[in-house]
Amino acid sequence: MTVQVVGLDGDDTLWRNEEYFAASQQAFRDLLAPYVNGDIDVDQRLEAKERTNLELFGYGVKGFTLSLIETAIEVTAGRVSGAVVQSLLDLGKGMLQQPVELIEGVAETIPLLAERYRLIVVTKGDLWNQEQKLARSSLADLMAGVEIVAEKDLATYRRILRRYDVDPATFVMVGNSVRSDILPVLEAGGRAVHIPHELTWALEVAEHDGSVPTLRSIKELPAWLEENG
Amino acid sequence: MTVQVVGLDGDDTLWRNEEYFAASQQAFRDLLAPYVNGDIDVDQRLEAKERTNLELFGYGVKGFTLSLIETAIEVTAGRVSGAVVQSLLDLGKGMLQQPVELIEGVAETIPLLAERYRLIVVTKGDLWNQEQKLARSSLADLMAGVEIVAEKDLATYRRILRRYDVDPATFVMVGNSVRSDILPVLEAGGRAVHIPHELTWALEVAEHDGSVPTLRSIKELPAWLEENG
Numbered sequence: 001m002t003v004q005v006v007g008l009d010g011d012d013t014l015w016r017n018e019e020y021f022a023a024s025q026q027a028f029r030d031l032l033a034p035y036v037n038g039d040i041d042v043d044q045r046l047e048a049k050e051r052t053n054l055e056l057f058g059y060g061v062k063g064f065t066l067s068l069i070e071t072a073i074e075v076t077a078g079r080v081s082g083a084v085v086q087s088l089l090d091l092g093k094g095m096l097q098q099p100v101e102l103i104e105g106v107a108e109t110i111p112l113l114a115e116r117y118r119l120i121v122v123t124k125g126d127l128w129n130q131e132q133k134l135a136r137s138s139l140a141d142l143m144a145g146v147e148i149v150a151e152k153d154l155a156t157y158r159r160i161l162r163r164y165d166v167d168p169a170t171f172v173m174v175g176n177s178v179r180s181d182i183l184p185v186l187e188a189g190g191r192a193v194h195i196p197h198e199l200t201w202a203l204e205v206a207e208h209d210g211s212v213p214t215l216r217s218i219k220e221l222p223a224w225l226e227e228n229g
Numbered sequence: 230m231t232v233q234v235v236g237l238d239g240d241d242t243l244w245r246n247e248e249y250f251a252a253s254q255q256a257f258r259d260l261l262a263p264y265v266n267g268d269i270d271v272d273q274r275l276e277a278k279e280r281t282n283l284e285l286f287g288y289g290v291k292g293f294t295l296s297l298i299e300t301a302i303e304v305t306a307g308r309v310s311g312a313v314v315q316s317l318l319d320l321g322k323g324m325l326q327q328p329v330e331l332i333e334g335v336a337e338t339i340p341l342l343a344e345r346y347r348l349i350v351v352t353k354g355d356l357w358n359q360e361q362k363l364a365r366s367s368l369a370d371l372m373a374g375v376e377i378v379a380e381k382d383l384a385t386y387r388r389i390l391r392r393y394d395v396d397p398a399t400f401v402m403v404g405n406s407v408r409s410d411i412l413p414v415l416e417a418g419g420r421a422v423h424i425p426h427e428l429t430w431a432l433e434v435a436e437h438d439g440s441v442p443t444l445r446s447i448k449e450l451p452a453w454l455e456e457n458g
Contacts, residue, residue: 056325058357062291069298070318073311082307085314089299096285127356128287128379150357 001169003229005144006113007160007185009175010123010130012197013218014110015137016101021064022199024091028068031084035076046071047202054203058150060126065092096129100136105219110142112222118144122160122173124152124180152180157188172229174221179206186212193224230398232458234373235342236389236414238404239352239359241426242447243339244366245330250293251428253320257297260313264305275300276431283432287379289355294321325358329365334448339371341451347373351389351402353381353409381409386417401458403450408435415441422453
């Protein structure tokens with residue numbers, strides 16, 4: 001069936017995101033370097049902490065910042081200074097204040113898509129922060145809907161398709177995360193287009209079987225939809 | 230017009246909430262007592278910090294926990310120990326793990342209301358946490374919809390009324406916060422019923438002009454709707 005509705009992931013599909021996390025993680029390593037010897041893999045400890053805390057915190061910058069602080073306390077055996085903890089808080093605040101930078105091609109492609117299809121942003125993370133990002137992106141007016149969700153799984157996509165009264169066969173989801181943007185959508189009976197981003201958070205890593213259409217840039221999406229949609 | 234849709238606030242209307250914040254704040258004072266002399270009003274400093282951070286963090290436990298940590302660093306001039314910061318993290322985690330305790334009367338009243346009206350929960354706070362609370366509340370199946378929102382203002386209520394295709398004249402919102410549950414709903418053309426809770430967060434305090442119907446318990450709501458709805 002013909003595509004009528006295009007779902008769009010936010011972070012690292014419409015706007016840059018993971019690189020700010022990576023930059024904060026680099027600053028985190030630098031701040032802790034005076035405290036830890038080479039035996040401690042700070043990155044690995046942070047990833048383990050994020051994994052453990054995910055069940056309580058969910059996704060987003062606030063939970064990430066809390067995990068930075070908790071990891072810092074652990075790897076320094078409590079010796080981390082108040083000044084360093086404040087620096088970690090400031091890393092988080094800086095991420096929340098970060099101006100939205102659209103991914104290359106988004107600004108010119110989304111208006112083209114909006115002429116032909118109903119567009120729905122489907123994004124996860126902190127509700128407050130994602131709403132601010134969307135408002136700052138100047139894309140909001142082109143969207144038929146915005147769904148900020150706690151998790152992008154089968155139940156979530158089914159709920160969204162019902163809410164907008166969309167036949168899954170007419171739905172294509174576009175995003176950079178195989179785990180969140182591709183696999184659950186295929187399971188829901190929709191189609192998906194993968195636009196990989198150079199950085200992927202460890203907790204998002206997943207693979208598809210190679211049969212999922214993959215584009216190098218969102219700029220290729222209108223032609224792909226024209227041909228395959 | 231006859232009431233067809235009842236909006237229900239979550240925190241401190243359906244389930245207990247503010248008392249956990251108050252208990253955490255008491256623990257916070259106790260943890261900081263050895264560091265600060267009587268000249269520093271820790272509560273006032275925390276409230277000021279929450280107010281400043283609100284624009285970045287929005288509502289919910291994660292932002293509260295970050296504000297606890299930042300206030301602790303400030304009032305101790307950076308001398309707060311890693312162990313105390315970990316205790317503050319643990320306060321936040323404890324709040325997120327808190328079993329849901331329904332307010333008295335909710336468990337028996339909501340099923341009665343669900344027989345007569347479409348019920349929509351409208352709640353703010355951390356998306357992840359609010360979804361978990363709703364799931365743990367065993368009320369989810371009785372709801373026609375759940376809206377977890379970043380802010381409960383006029384634009385939000387208008388969006389929800391549109392989304393569910395509700396004539397404002399047939400809508401009643403029920404909640405404990407005059408600022409979030411009452412005033413913006415009246416502005417949107419709906420009605421509102423105030424069920425005060427014994428504790429109200431400083432940033433939520435507002436007053437109405439006395440003309441808003443006020444009930445002592447949600448148990449009085451079915452009869453009130455019968456008579457006035």
